[in-house]
Amino acid sequence: MASGVEIDEDSENKGSMWVLDQKLDQPMDEEAGRLRNMYREKKFSALLLLRLAFQSLGVVYGDLGTSPLYVFYNTFPHGIKDPEDVIGALSLIIYSLTLIPLLKYVFIVCKANDNGQGGTFALYSLLCRHAKIKTIPNQHRTDEELTTYSRSTFHEHSVAAKTKRWLEGNAFRRNALLMLVLVGTCMVIGDGILTPAISVLSAAGGIKVDHPKMSNDVVVLVAVVILVGLFSMQHYGTDRVGWLFAPVVLLWFLLIGGIGIFNIWKYDCSVLRAFSPVYIYHYFRRGGKDGWTSLGGIMLSITGTEALFADLAHFPVSAVQLAFTVIVFPCLLLAYSGQAAYLIKNQDHVVDAFYRSIPESIYWPVFIIATLAAIVASQATISATFSIIKQALALGCFPRVKVVHTSKKFLGQIYIPDINWILMILCIAVTAGFKNQSQIGNAYGTAVVIVMLATTFLMILIMLLVWRCHWVLVLIFTALSLVVELTYFTAVLFKVDQGGWVPLVIAAAFLVIMYVWHYGTVKRYEFEMHSKVSMAWILGLGPSLGLVRVPGIGLVYTELASGVPHIFSHFITNLPAIHSAVVFVCVKYLPVYTVPEEERFLVKRIGPKNFHMFRCVARYGYKDLHKKDDDFERKLFDNLFLFVRLESMMEGCSDSDEYSLYGQQTERSKDFLLRDNGNTISSNMDLSISTVDSIVPAKSPPQANSTVMSSGQMSSHTEIDELEFLTNCRDAGVVHIMGNTVVRARRDSKIYKKIAVDYIYAFLRKICREHSVIFNVPHESLLNVGQIFYV
Numbered sequence: 001m002a003s004g005v006e007i008d009e010d011s012e013n014k015g016s017m018w019v020l021d022q023k024l025d026q027p028m029d030e031e032a033g034r035l036r037n038m039y040r041e042k043k044f045s046a047l048l049l050l051r052l053a054f055q056s057l058g059v060v061y062g063d064l065g066t067s068p069l070y071v072f073y074n075t076f077p078h079g080i081k082d083p084e085d086v087i088g089a090l091s092l093i094i095y096s097l098t099l100i101p102l103l104k105y106v107f108i109v110c111k112a113n114d115n116g117q118g119g120t121f122a123l124y125s126l127l128c129r130h131a132k133i134k135t136i137p138n139q140h141r142t143d144e145e146l147t148t149y150s151r152s153t154f155h156e157h158s159v160a161a162k163t164k165r166w167l168e169g170n171a172f173r174r175n176a177l178l179m180l181v182l183v184g185t186c187m188v189i190g191d192g193i194l195t196p197a198i199s200v201l202s203a204a205g206g207i208k209v210d211h212p213k214m215s216n217d218v219v220v221l222v223a224v225v226i227l228v229g230l231f232s233m234q235h236y237g238t239d240r241v242g243w244l245f246a247p248v249v250l251l252w253f254l255l256i257g258g259i260g261i262f263n264i265w266k267y268d269c270s271v272l273r274a275f276s277p278v279y280i281y282h283y284f285r286r287g288g289k290d291g292w293t294s295l296g297g298i299m300l301s302i303t304g305t306e307a308l309f310a311d312l313a314h315f316p317v318s319a320v321q322l323a324f325t326v327i328v329f330p331c332l333l334l335a336y337s338g339q340a341a342y343l344i345k346n347q348d349h350v351v352d353a354f355y356r357s358i359p360e361s362i363y364w365p366v367f368i369i370a371t372l373a374a375i376v377a378s379q380a381t382i383s384a385t386f387s388i389i390k391q392a393l394a395l396g397c398f399p400r401v402k403v404v405h406t407s408k409k410f411l412g413q414i415y416i417p418d419i420n421w422i423l424m425i426l427c428i429a430v431t432a433g434f435k436n437q438s439q440i441g442n443a444y445g446t447a448v449v450i451v452m453l454a455t456t457f458l459m460i461l462i463m464l465l466v467w468r469c470h471w472v473l474v475l476i477f478t479a480l481s482l483v484v485e486l487t488y489f490t491a492v493l494f495k496v497d498q499g500g501w502v503p504l505v506i507a508a509a510f511l512v513i514m515y516v517w518h519y520g521t522v523k524r525y526e527f528e529m530h531s532k533v534s535m536a537w538i539l540g541l542g543p544s545l546g547l548v549r550v551p552g553i554g555l556v557y558t559e560l561a562s563g564v565p566h567i568f569s570h571f572i573t574n575l576p577a578i579h580s581a582v583v584f585v586c587v588k589y590l591p592v593y594t595v596p597e598e599e600r601f602l603v604k605r606i607g608p609k610n611f612h613m614f615r616c617v618a619r620y621g622y623k624d625l626h627k628k629d630d631d632f633e634r635k636l637f638d639n640l641f642l643f644v645r646l647e648s649m650m651e652g653c654s655d656s657d658e659y660s661l662y663g664q665q666t667e668r669s670k671d672f673l674l675r676d677n678g679n680t681i682s683s684n685m686d687l688s689i690s691t692v693d694s695i696v697p698a699k700s701p702p703q704a705n706s707t708v709m710s711s712g713q714m715s716s717h718t719e720i721d722e723l724e725f726l727t728n729c730r731d732a733g734v735v736h737i738m739g740n741t742v743v744r745a746r747r748d749s750k751i752y753k754k755i756a757v758d759y760i761y762a763f764l765r766k767i768c769r770e771h772s773v774i775f776n777v778p779h780e781s782l783l784n785v786g787q788i789f790y791v
Contacts, residue, residue, distance in 0.1 A: 088283020237406025
């Protein structure tokens with residue numbers, strides 16, 4: 001396979017960027033066309049679409065599908081006073097399912113996915129790519145060249161441009177947007193606790209229906225045992241049993257739909273009049289305040305909708321839409337209508353409406369499927385919680401925790417041990433503490449409606465900034481969404497004292513943790529930015545840096561993607577020696593779902609050649625895992641050596657204005673390669689190097705063959721010398737130098753800041769994973785450099 005170097009002169013302020021390009025034996029226009037087709041919206045065959053729609057049932061719709069287990073009981077916790085109230089409640093359920101899951105989420109919000117990734121952080125990442133609102137400003141212009149860094153362009157006077165300026169113009173707005181995302185994220189974590197609690201407890205409640213004399217404590221005990229088993233099995237991942245999820249959920253939907261049809265036919269066909277919205281008006285007029293507060297129970301019919309978006313994963317939107325419109329939506333309507341028909345004739349059975357309405361001959365098979373469906377729904381929510389915490393961690397909004405990749409086939413299947421056990425303890429506490437579906441339902445409804453409101457506000461910005469919709473369409477979407485969601489929000493406020501406080505307390509605790517951690521991370525980055533060492537000071541030290549250069553390579557880890565970090569000056573000021581070669585390593589996460597392996601590393605020289613100082617930036621997306629990668633160090637050095645070879649080759653070519661690679665002239669290269677007494681100093685020059693697993697010596701274009709040969713002869717000696725020098729340094733030993741920065745609040749700081757920084761942030765830093773563990777640094781090769789700064 002041939003390789004080459006492409007010089008990108010995209011805009012006058014981007015500088016010169018060298019990109020290693022693979023498969024260059026194809027013409028560039030053909031290769032560009034192939035890449036465009038790859039990232040264009042894929043067209044799926046009918047058979048493949050059906051298969052993906054079937055698979056999406058198990059991953060996306062488990063939570064939404066188990067809602068019929070508990071909706072009517074939570075709507076009428078004190079019993080049914082009038083049969084017409086059942087019709088009114090059914091009408092509300094029908095139109096809630098139509099407006100929120102069907103119209104808003106399945107057909108609008110799901111289209112706002114970030115290359116298949118859903119959830120609040122995916123929306124935030126989309127916004128970060130279209131406006132400079134990221135609170136940690138560590139992005140570089142070269143990051144925008146990534147193939148996954150897709151974003152729209154718009155006219156300067158457009159509504160999108162005005163929205164962008166409005167967001168960027170005020171730090172308060174940026175922080176408010178981040179806070180909105182964090183609140184939504186914390187409520188999703190609350191869902192990860194409450195969904196298993198209410199789903200499993202409701203499913204286990206079927207035992208008591210067949211054995212009325214059984215104590216409620218036995219049902220709670222069965223639910224707790226199932227929950228302990230569910231959380232204990234998380235470390236195995238879902239790869240081995242995931243193929244069972246879709247058949248179980250499909251069978252569940254077909255069963256509840258079939259039972260619904262049977263109950264409508266057997267008990268009361270007149271329930272179908274609930275499709276007329278006039279019964280909603282009659283319901284509120286008749287019920288008054290009680291009718292209004294019952295919306296908290298009806299709200300549970302659309303729980304799982306946010307998990308639908310968070311679990312979107314890699315399913316195409318068309319498959320998710322097909323599954324919902326053909327299977328999920330009709331079966332849910334039939335299930336609720338059937339339960340309503342049964343309740344009209346059996347009003348005193350509202351507590352166990354679902355199980356009571358099952359024909360006796362199929363009771364136990366349905367009970368088993370209901371329990372399995374509840375487990376699948378719980379698994380989907382737990383997986384969504386792991387995923388969104390991983391996204392928060394990547395964007396600097398969550399303490400560093402261990403992330404385990406449970407599948408070799410699927411990137412998104414992860415397991416976070418610390419979070420898993422916290423979720424399990426809280427879930428068991430909620431289940432055993434309340435022992436009541438109604439109170440857990442109140443808590444669940446509060447969490448879900450707040451997540452929906454957060455998504456609505458983010459979608460308004462997406463429609464303006466990313467989709468560039470007409471303001472009238474944005475207004476219609478906003479009005480319809482807020483009318484429904486604020487109505488539900490006011491209803492759940494009445495139930496805060498009846499269990500609704502639980503997600504608020506859980507979310508508040510996680511919000512404090514996430515915001516304090518993010519605040520500390522931002523302050524540490526700002527400190528490093530403001531105290532970084534000037535190049536003039538480095539150059540003034542000379543090639544030996546004023547020290548003894550000992551054999552070996554020092555890898556200095558820093559959060560800075562540019563400049564020399566303060567820990568380096570602190571290190572050489574206090575120690576009399578430094579390694580013969582120094583590489584500043586920056587591992588950073590970008591607001592993209594993934595960074596392709598071949599675009600991961602950026603390498604740059606710092607100072608003259610005889611200083612032997614380099615920078616390597618390793619870039620990751622929020623779905624990528626920087627797991628214990630034994631190859632990371634090897635890939636880093638492979639890219640470093642390739643950089644030296646390419647730099648040497650380009651040096652010899654830079655004097656020729658006629659030299660070009662694939663139609664790209666290098667006339668501006670002199671602006672970026674400054675020669676001084678044989679040393680080449682790089683000025684604003686970034687080299688983006690691909691991984692070299694499949695790289696062979698460059699194959700030059702025909703028109704430049706003679707130039708490349710002569711330049712290779714001139715620079716080969718220098719290239720071999722430096723490559724040999726770096727190889728010898730690596731063989732002599734590699735030392736990993738990491739900064740151990742302690743953050744403290746100033747003495748004159750306010751009391752809440754001292755508590756946040758000196759106690760909460762310090763505690764989180766103490767219990768979170770060390771960088772050395774994340775980067776798999778051998779203990780004998782680790783050197784920590786401590787420093788303290790005050791905020």
